[in-house]
Amino acid sequence: MSEFIVHVLIISSIYGVLALSLNLQAGFAGLMNFGQVAFFGCGTYAVALAVKYDLGLIAGFGIAIGSAIAIAYAFASIGKNLQADYWGIVTLALAETIRIVLTNEEWLTGGAQGISGIPSLYPHADQSVQQILVAVTCLALLFISYLSFRWFTTGRYGLGLKIMREEPQLAQSLGYNTLRLKRQCMVISALFAAAAGIIYAKYTSFVSPDQLLSADTFIIWAMVIIGGQGNHLGALVGAFLLQLLFALIPFVKDALGLPTEFVAAIRLAVTGIGLICFILWKKSGIVPEKVGGARLA
Known part of the structure; x- marks a missing residue:
């Protein structure tokens, strides 16, 4: 039971980083990115390719950083002349295109079978100790991410993001370069999401295109x-x-005697019902946005 709790803590921490990175884009900058999972994939596949081709961990980090920056820059640049809803559709399409390429380029990525045998972050430790060390690493990344995103959004940069979200033309009239803000916001978010992907790949020791489905982006949303x-x-x-x-x-499935295939459907139902309820009756969410209080100096 303790291993299960630690596992939930690890996955929750990883998704916490992904949620923080998407919140910077959507919550503060008003960017409707429906391709968030692509940034996560930059981290997972960077580590996997580094292992497959024996490039070393440092090279894997380099691939993750480079690909995350490139995709983030492309997302922001493509959307410079598009309204929020159209830009969201484009990011979704681009993320799906990336997933399809990863699925079909078997010579490079292993195709639909993915890449397995990725070593743990702590290969010399016992399995139970490994899990605890990974949990501590995930919590450390989550804590660093939280502090970093707070720092980004409590000064002039955060104020610029909020002005761009509410009144893009006003932001431009005040001297903000909105395209630069979008690119910076996307790159920052992408780097943290890629870091989460690196730890996830190391934890599961397996990477495949099925981990980059658009449904995962909507779960983060x-x-x-x-x-x-x-x-x-x-x-x-x-x-x-x-x-x-x-x-x-x-556990609910076992208690009710439902087939195993019901688990995925119930998860989607919980996500969908939760979204509908909060959009209809509590748009501000459980913890509403704080209005004002930006530190300008």
Whole structure:
């Protein structure tokens, strides 16, 4: 039971980082990115390719950083002349294109079978100790991410993001370069999401295109919306709450005697019902955005 709790803590922490990174884009900058999972994939596949071709961990980090920056820059640049809803569709399409390429280029990525045999972050430790060390690493990354995103959004940069979110033309009239803000916001978010992907690949020791489905992006969106857009604590609350509910679903399934295939369907139902309820009755989420209080100096 303790191993299960540690596992839930690890996955919740990883999704907490993803929710924080998406919240910076959607909650603070108003960027409707439906391709968030592509940034996560930069980290997972970078580590996997480094292992497959014996490039070393440092090279894997380099691939993750380079690919995350490139995709983030492309997302922001393509959307410079598009409205939020159209840009969201484009990011979704680009993320799906990346997943399809990874699925079909078997010579490079292993195709639909993926890449296995990825060594743990702590290969010399016992399995139970490994899990605890990974949990501590995930919590450390989550803590660093939370502090970093708070720092980004409590000064002039955060104020610029919020002005761009509410009134893009006003932001331009005040001297903000909105395209530069979008690119910076996307790159920052992508780097943290890629870091989460690196740890996830090391933890599961397996990477495949099925981990980059668009449904995962919408689960992250549900975490942000349910927790509270524009509030870092809200993103964490949403991530941990949904992951806790997902972890409890198999126990409910066993108690009711339902088939195993019902688990995935119930998870989607929980996500969908939660989204609908919060959008209709509590748009601000569990932890609403704090209005004002930006530090300008």
